[in-house]
Amino acid sequence: MTTQSTTSSVTSFLGDKPVHRIGFGAMQLAGPGVFGPPADPDGARAVLRRAVELGVDHIDTAQFYGPDVVNDLIREALHPYPENLRLVTKVGATRDDQGAWVPGAEPADLKHQVEQNLRSLGVERMDLVNLRRFERDDPDRVEPALEDQLGALAELREEGKIDLIGVSSVTAETVRRAHELVGLGEVQNAFSILDRTDEPVLEVCRERGIAYVPYFPLGSAFTGGPAALAADEHVSTVAARHGVTASQVALAWLLAQYDRMLLIPGTSSVAHLEENMAVLDIVLDADDLARLDQVEPKPVGH
Ligand SMILES: NC(=O)c1ccc[n+]([C@@H]2O[C@H](COP(=O)([O-])OP(=O)(O)OC[C@H]3O[C@@H](n4cnc5c(N)ncnc54)[C@H](OP(=O)(O)O)[C@@H]3O)[C@@H](O)[C@H]2O)c1
Numbered sequence: 001m002t003t004q005s006t007t008s009s010v011t012s013f014l015g016d017k018p019v020h021r022i023g024f025g026a027m028q029l030a031g032p033g034v035f036g037p038p039a040d041p042d043g044a045r046a047v048l049r050r051a052v053e054l055g056v057d058h059i060d061t062a063q064f065y066g067p068d069v070v071n072d073l074i075r076e077a078l079h080p081y082p083e084n085l086r087l088v089t090k091v092g093a094t095r096d097d098q099g100a101w102v103p104g105a106e107p108a109d110l111k112h113q114v115e116q117n118l119r120s121l122g123v124e125r126m127d128l129v130n131l132r133r134f135e136r137d138d139p140d141r142v143e144p145a146l147e148d149q150l151g152a153l154a155e156l157r158e159e160g161k162i163d164l165i166g167v168s169s170v171t172a173e174t175v176r177r178a179h180e181l182v183g184l185g186e187v188q189n190a191f192s193i194l195d196r197t198d199e200p201v202l203e204v205c206r207e208r209g210i211a212y213v214p215y216f217p218l219g220s221a222f223t224g225g226p227a228a229l230a231a232d233e234h235v236s237t238v239a240a241r242h243g244v245t246a247s248q249v250a251l252a253w254l255l256a257q258y259d260r261m262l263l264i265p266g267t268s269s270v271a272h273l274e275e276n277m278a279v280l281d282i283v284l285d286a287d288d289l290a291r292l293d294q295v296e297p298k299p300v301g302h
Pocket of ligand 1: 024025026027028060061090132168169188214215216217218219220221222225226245247248264265266267268269271272273275276
C-alpha cells in the first residue's frame with residue numbers, strides 16, 4: 001500500500017468548495033436501525049451545535065435517515081445555517097413504514113428525493129447530492145442506467161437546486177464514467193483501515209483530484225468497528241505511542257492516505273465528536289504508517 005502524506009492541513013476541497021477535513025456524518029443521530037427518532041433528541045441537537053462550534057462546515061445526511069428524522073434534527077439545531085456550512089445528501093433509496101430499505105433510483109425518484117431533502121432541511125439548494133448506487137452491495141441488482149440517473153441530477157443542477165454531484169458505493173469504472181459525464185464533487189464509498197478493498201477507487205480519485213469521503217471510517221457501527229480497532233494490536237500500539245485512542249489513529253490513518261480525503265465520522269456523543277475533531281493534531285510518521293500497514297483487514301461489507 002502506498003501512503004500519500006504523513007501530515008494533514010485543516011482544509012481541503014469538496015468540488016471547488018473549501019471545507020474542514022473533518023466533517024460530521026449524521027446517520028448515527030437517528031433511532032436504532034437508522035429508523036425513527038433517537039432516544040435523546042435534545043442530545044442529538046447538542047451534538048450538531050457542538051460540531052459547528054468546533055469548526056465542522058460539512059455535514060453528511062440523507063432524508064432516508066429516519067426518514068426525515070435526521071434532516072429535521074439538523075434544521076432544528078442549526079437553521080438558519082452558517083453561510084459556510086455545506087450540507088450533503090444522498091439519493092437512490094427510500095424506506096417503507098417498517099424501516100426496510102426500498103430501491104427508489106429511477107430518474108423521477110431521484111428528483112423527488114432531492115426535493116424531499118430541500119424541504120426537510122429548509123434550503124433552496126443542496127451543496128452536494130450523492131447518487132447512491134448498489135453495484136457494490138448487490139452486483140446482481142439491475143439498476144437504472146447511470147447516464148439517466150446522472151442526467152436527472154444534472155437537470156436539477158441546471159435549475160440551481162444542486163451545486164455539486166457525487167456518487168456513492170460505486171466501482172472504479174463508474175467513477176470514471178460519472179466524472180466524464182457530470183464532473184464529480186466527491187466519491188463516497190466504504191473505506192477504513194479495517195477495510196481497504198476500495199483502494200482502486202481511491203486511486204482513481206487521486207489521479208483525477210476528486211474528493212474521497214469514506215463512509216464507515218471507523219469500520220462501521222453495524223459490525224462493531226470501533227471495538228475491532230481497539231482490539232487490534234498494531235492500532236493500539238500506535239495509539240499508545242501518541243497518547244490517543246484507537247479510533248483517533250484510524251481517522252488519522254485515513255487523512256494520511258490522500259490530501260483530498262474528507263472525513264465524516266458518525267457519532268451521537270459530544271465526547272466522541274470532540275475526540276474526532278482533535279485528530280488533525282495527530283501526525284503519523286513513517287514508522288507508524290508501516291506498523292499500521294500490518295493491520296489485519298476485516299472487510300465490513302457495503
Ligand atoms: N453512502 C452510504 O451508503 C453511507 C453508508 C453509511 C454511512 N454513511 C455516512 O457516513 C457516515 C459515517 O459512517 P458511520 O457513522 O456508519 O461510521 P462508523 O465507522 O460506523 O462509525 C460510527 C460508530 O463509531 C462510534 N464512534 C464515533 N466516534 C467514536 C470515537 N471517537 N470513539 C469510539 N467510537 C466512536 C459511533 O458510536 P457513538 O455514537 O457512541 O459515538 C458509532 O457506533 C454516516 O454518519 C453517514 O453520514 C454513508
